[in-house]
Amino acid sequence: MAKSLPPLTWFRAFEAAARHLSFTAAASEIGMTQSAVSQQVKALETRLNMALFARRPRGLALTDDGRKLLPQVGAALETLAAATHVFDSGARSDLLTVAASVSVAQWIISPHLAAFKAEHPQIRLRFLSTIWPDDFRAPRADVEIRFGSHKQVGQGATELQPNRLIPLKAPTLEGDLESLPLIEAVGTAGGWAMWRDQVSEAAQPEVFVDSYGMALQLAMQGNGVALVSEILASHALRTGVLTRAHAASLPSQEGYFLWCSDGNSNANAFSDWVMRLEHE
Structure with a gap:
C-alpha cells in the first residue's frame, strides 16, 4: 500500500517558515500561533526523517534538505492555488454564500438552521469551509464567520459573544x-x-x-x-x-467574528439571525 502524504498544513507551515526564515513571521502570515507552526514543521521533519531547518539563536536557516524541498513544495502550493482559482469566481447572485469553519457550521449553525429556513424559505444557502484567516481574503462569500485574533480577522467585523x-x-x-x-x-x-x-x-x-x-x-x-x-x-x-x-x-485571545457584505439583504438577514443566536 502506498504511504499516505503528510497533511497539507505541515507543508504550508514549512513553506511560510522557509520564506521568512522565522516561525513567528510564518505564524503571522497564515494565522497560527508560533508554537503551532513550530510543531507542524517538526512533525514534517519527523515524518520525512530529515532536518529542514537549523535552529539558531537569531533565527532559522534552511538545511540542504530544506533547500531541496522548498521549490517543490512552493510549486505544489501554487498549482493547488491555480487549480482552485478557476472555481473561486465569487458568489452567484441567486445564492447566499456563507464562509465558516466546520466547527461553526456543526456546533452553531446546524442546530438552528431549520428555524432560519422557516423564517426565510426563499434564501438558498451555500457553505464554504474555511480554516486559515487568509482564506477570507478572497471576496467569495456574502457572510463570513472568521476565527482568530481581532488583529487577524476582526477588521470590519463584529465579535460574537460569549468569548x-x-x-x-x-x-x-x-x-x-x-x-x-x-x-x-x-x-x-x-x-x-x-x-x-x-x-x-x-x-x-x-x-x-x-x-x-x-x-x-x-x-x-x-x-x-x-x-x-x-x-x-x-x-x-x-x-x-x-x-x-x-x-x-x-x-480568550481569539474569537469568532461576523462579517456581512454591504447592500445584500439576504446576507443581512442571515447575519441578524446569527446575532440573535447569542441571546437564545
Whole structure:
C-alpha cells in the first residue's frame, strides 16, 4: 500500500517558515500561533526523517534538505492555488454564500438552521469551509464567520459573544480535572497550560486536535475534558449533551467574528439571525 502524504498544513507551515526564515513571521502570515507552526514543521521533519531547518539563536536557516524541498513544495502550493482559482469566481447572485469553519457550521449553525429556513424559505444557502484567516481574503462569500485574533480577522467585523474558554465533558464522565484526560486544541493562544497558570491544577493533555469542534466531539463521546470557546458550546450545554467540568473560565485571545457584505439583504438577514443566536 502506498504511504499516505503528510497533511497539507505541515507543508504550508514549512513553506511560510522557509520564506521568512522565522516561525513567528510564518505564524503571522497564515494565522497560527508560533508554537503551532513550530510543531507542524517538526512533525514534517519527523515524518520525512530529515532536518529542514537549523535552529539558531537569531533565527532559522534552511538545511540542504530544506533547500531541496522548498521549490517543490512552493510549486505544489501554487498549482493547488491555480487549480482552485478557476472555481473561486465569487458568489452567484441567486445564492447566499456563507464562509465558516466546520466547527461553526456543526456546533452553531446546524442546530438552528431549520428555524432560519422557516423564517426565510426563499434564501438558498451555500457553505464554504474555511480554516486559515487568509482564506477570507478572497471576496467569495456574502457572510463570513472568521476565527482568530481581532488583529487577524476582526477588521470590519463584529465579535460574537460569549468569548471565553470553558472546560466541558460528557455528563456521564466522572472525576475532576486532576484525574480526567484532557483534550487540547492546538494552534490557539489559550489552552490547558494557561488554565494551570490562572485557575487550578489539571493533568497534562493526552489528546491533541486541530479545532475546537473536534475537541467538542471527542468530549461529547466521553473521551475527556475539552477547553473550548463558550459560544461554540452553547447549544450543546443547553441540550445537556455536554456539561461544565469546572465553574471557572478563561478569557480568550481569539474569537469568532461576523462579517456581512454591504447592500445584500439576504446576507443581512442571515447575519441578524446569527446575532440573535447569542441571546437564545
